[in-house]
Amino acid sequence: MFNELVIFALGLAASFATMPLVIKKMKEKQIGGPDIHKKNRPFVPEMGGLAVLAGTTVSVVAVVMLLPEMFGVAASFLGSTLIAGLIGAIDDFKSLNAKVKPLLTLFAGLPILALHTYNPMGLVFPIIGQTRMTMVYPFLIPIAIAVTSNAVNMMDPFNGTMSGPCALITVFMLLSALLLGRSEALVLCLCLLGPLLVLFYFNKYPSRVFSGDVGSLSIGAALGAIAVIGRLEVVAVVAFAPQIMNAFYGLSSMGRLYERREVSRPVAILEDGRLTATKDPKAPITLARVILARGPLFENEAAKIFFVLAAISGILALATAYLIMVTP
Amino acid sequence: MIRRILDFVFILLFVWACMILGLWVIDRMIVPMQLPGITDMFLTGILKVGVSAGLVLFWLWLWREIVKKMFWRAMKKQ
Numbered sequence: 001m002f003n004e005l006v007i008f009a010l011g012l013a014a015s016f017a018t019m020p021l022v023i024k025k026m027k028e029k030q031i032g033g034p035d036i037h038k039k040n041r042p043f044v045p046e047m048g049g050l051a052v053l054a055g056t057t058v059s060v061v062a063v064v065m066l067l068p069e070m071f072g073v074a075a076s077f078l079g080s081t082l083i084a085g086l087i088g089a090i091d092d093f094k095s096l097n098a099k100v101k102p103l104l105t106l107f108a109g110l111p112i113l114a115l116h117t118y119n120p121m122g123l124v125f126p127i128i129g130q131t132r133m134t135m136v137y138p139f140l141i142p143i144a145i146a147v148t149s150n151a152v153n154m155m156d157p158f159n160g161t162m163s164g165p166c167a168l169i170t171v172f173m174l175l176s177a178l179l180l181g182r183s184e185a186l187v188l189c190l191c192l193l194g195p196l197l198v199l200f201y202f203n204k205y206p207s208r209v210f211s212g213d214v215g216s217l218s219i220g221a222a223l224g225a226i227a228v229i230g231r232l233e234v235v236a237v238v239a240f241a242p243q244i245m246n247a248f249y250g251l252s253s254m255g256r257l258y259e260r261r262e263v264s265r266p267v268a269i270l271e272d273g274r275l276t277a278t279k280d281p282k283a284p285i286t287l288a289r290v291i292l293a294r295g296p297l298f299e300n301e302a303a304k305i306f307f308v309l310a311a312i313s314g315i316l317a318l319a320t321a322y323l324i325m326v327t328p
Numbered sequence: 329m330i331r332r333i334l335d336f337v338f339i340l341l342f343v344w345a346c347m348i349l350g351l352w353v354i355d356r357m358i359v360p361m362q363l364p365g366i367t368d369m370f371l372t373g374i375l376k377v378g379v380s381a382g383l384v385l386f387w388l389w390l391w392r393e394i395v396k397k398m399f400w401r402a403m404k405k406q
Contacts, residue, residue, distance in 0.1 A: 062401065292404065293399050297329075312336075316341075
């Protein structure tokens with residue numbers, strides 16, 4: 001228990017120490033952009049995800065030192081997170097094509113395959129139990145990591161709506177790991193939770209920093225890696241419901257992969273500062289647009305709905321974990 | 329605010345319940361299914377996977393249609 005607390009505290013402290021430096025550096029170099037959902041469009045520095053990567057790396061080093069038997073698990077988790085972070089950093093500097101980015105994130109699954117830190121039998125479902133997917137499962141791992149990283153990347157419309165729900169997903173995956181006795185998942189959740197809480201503190205309304213793709217892609221890949229390594233795949237699918245909903249609605253309404261800057265905006269700002277869903281039939285039907293369809297809301301109010309949805313999905317994920325536990 | 333949240337709670341619960349029900353259908357009905365006139369195990373396996381995949385696609389389609397209807401109805405009211 002003491003080791004786990006140290007791992008969590010070190011990640012939190014390292015991220016908290018790094019974040020102000022990242023913000024200062026990004027402000028100096030003018031790396032960032034306008035907060036488009038505010039009337040005065042203030043400049044907000046980007047790439048706060050770098051502090052998340054720093055905190056996660058420190059936590060993983062602590063895992064290797066305190067729990068050396070978890071070296072393989074920790075190394076594959078950190079490898080996946082850093083590869084996705086690198087792709088995100090490239091995207092932040094030089095925008096990648098909407099088709100290239102998901103393809104590149106497939107590589108983030110390679111450390112898990114190389115170090116063989118997955119369940120060789122395959123998925124564990126509630127009601128069905130353990131399946132035998134020894135041939136197919138390894139091919140699904142890079143796809144799973146690409147899906148989680150891109151789904152998280154796509155759901156960052158308002159201040160704090162990426163970091164907050166991801167922190168909640170991590171908490172519910174941690175509780176599921178406790179329920180199912182998955183110690184690897186528990187430790188990896190603790191590695192990610194501290195840095196995520198720090199990011200949320202700085203990224204919540206009104207944002208002092210944006211995570212950038214370096215943050216969203218790496219956090220999504222880290223959560224995907226926890227699901228695969230910790231054998232919590234189905235639990236993660238349920239916990240990820242808002243992100244999956246957002247990506248699925250957006251992609252199915254557009255009929256193709258798209259970049260935010262390529263398509264009509266789904267949300268517009270009114271004179272009084274409230275946000276409204278646009279009536280443009282060419283704009284993607286994103287979760288933010290569906291939430292605002294009933295009428296305009298202020299940004300912080302809309303963000304709260306995202307948190308409630310993440311909490312409800314988390315409770316359902318916990319119920320799924322319980323069903324897995326009672327399945328013979 | 330509450331109404332908006334309830335809309336999504338309904339969708340999430342519906343989608344989750346459908347997933348659990350679908351898993352039950354796959355486990356209790358599709359997996360033990362014996363197809364009359366087909367003795368080839370490989371072919372039977374492929375057919376079972378095909379039926380299960382069809383069920384998943386129907387689930388996704390239903391999910392999308394509910395949200396699309398909800399979205400455009402709310403937009404019209406607005």
